[in-house]
Amino acid sequence: MTEPALPKLTPKLLAEFNAQPSADASPLRRATLTLDLSALRHNAARAKQAAGGRKIFAAVKADGYGHGAATVAHALRDLVDGFMVASLGEGEALRQAGITQRIMVLQGVMSQTEARRAAKRFLEPVFHHISQIEAVGTVGFGLPLTVWLKVDTGMHRVGFTPQEFPKAYARLSALRGVRPNPSVLTHFARADEPDPAPTQAQIALFWQTTAHCAGELSVCNSAGLLAFPEAGGDWVRPGIMLYGGNPFTTGTAAEFDLRPVMTLTTQLIAIRTVPAGEALGYGGRFTAPQTMPVGVAAIGYGDGYPRHAPDGTPIVVNGQRTQLIGRVSMDLIMLDLRGITASVGDCVECWGAQLPIDEVAHAASTISYELMCQLSGRVARRVIESL
Numbered sequence: 001m002t003e004p005a006l007p008k009l010t011p012k013l014l015a016e017f018n019a020q021p022s023a024d025a026s027p028l029r030r031a032t033l034t035l036d037l038s039a040l041r042h043n044a045a046r047a048k049q050a051a052g053g054r055k056i057f058a059a060v061k062a063d064g065y066g067h068g069a070a071t072v073a074h075a076l077r078d079l080v081d082g083f084m085v086a087s088l089g090e091g092e093a094l095r096q097a098g099i100t101q102r103i104m105v106l107q108g109v110m111s112q113t114e115a116r117r118a119a120k121r122f123l124e125p126v127f128h129h130i131s132q133i134e135a136v137g138t139v140g141f142g143l144p145l146t147v148w149l150k151v152d153t154g155m156h157r158v159g160f161t162p163q164e165f166p167k168a169y170a171r172l173s174a175l176r177g178v179r180p181n182p183s184v185l186t187h188f189a190r191a192d193e194p195d196p197a198p199t200q201a202q203i204a205l206f207w208q209t210t211a212h213c214a215g216e217l218s219v220c221n222s223a224g225l226l227a228f229p230e231a232g233g234d235w236v237r238p239g240i241m242l243y244g245g246n247p248f249t250t251g252t253a254a255e256f257d258l259r260p261v262m263t264l265t266t267q268l269i270a271i272r273t274v275p276a277g278e279a280l281g282y283g284g285r286f287t288a289p290q291t292m293p294v295g296v297a298a299i300g301y302g303d304g305y306p307r308h309a310p311d312g313t314p315i316v317v318n319g320q321r322t323q324l325i326g327r328v329s330m331d332l333i334m335l336d337l338r339g340i341t342a343s344v345g346d347c348v349e350c351w352g353a354q355l356p357i358d359e360v361a362h363a364a365s366t367i368s369y370e371l372m373c374q375l376s377g378r379v380a381r382r383v384i385e386s387l
């Protein structure tokens, strides 16, 4: 007697299946990023208040610090005066998305082709190295290029030193394709620290170096904007504060009335009882000190949850604060459910509305910026006005 043949997946069967609309309606059973645009606008209003009369370039580099550059730019376009990106490609993407405000491109341009691309889209490149001025050369770009020159007042990463600056300014001003009176910016290395002295020295050096410049001037990032109102300039360049991260190494974002824009959540997919003395997860990093309930949540470093988060990293289950236990794996984390009321399917908040991202960043020995930027494409996204 012959057994009936088991169904076999053929390319034809797969094509039939793929042609049907997906019935999978459980997007929350995975890492989900919720973006609160009203919090974003609130934070921008705070920046505007701190800026006094100065104009604002909102930093939206690295896909708007992981929030989505176009989403952020559209939400802020009536509140700020321009946007700041790292690369030409990021600037072009904002133009593609319909953004017409001014856009500063921090990496600038490295060739005539790139200068032409920038000019055509009204992107404003930063010149920070002599090789850029040499590469752009003496040709025109159709439209005159609005340019920024970066002066290194103490960070020693990019920019012309105060000694090199006058010559670079003169050479850039003399280029045929460039609008007269280049604008000038500098960047703070230590405005986030309690000691104001290094930043005050940078501010003084900036004003000394740019005393004869007729163009626009820009000094402050978020920390500079909030802590050094005397820094001055025509433009400020806040980033992290717009997203509700704490720009400082001490204190909290809430002290500055900044609200979290991103909330990263997932679901509990299992609850188990682990016997006393048993070790959890890869490497057995956490040993149960007593027989205890352990929750398993559907998120891991494959979503951007930091793999280096140690035991004790705060996390919120069903509105109750608890801690991460065991090593973070690619798709899963484990949580201490002792004293917690929870069932499978309950919401787990990794950071956001109920838990400041800065607390998680601190526990994982990093900064909020990195946690925001490293979220992966697997994370589902939804945009709301308010939580």
Ligand SMILES: *Cc1c(COP(=O)(O)O)cnc(C)c1O
Binding pocket: 059, 061, 106, 186, 187, 220, 221, 222, 223, 237, 238, 239, 240, 241, 247
């Ligand atoms: C990223 C960046 C900013 C914004 O910094 P925050 O600390 O996020 O406010 C400002 N200026 C420059 C040059 C930057 O690269």
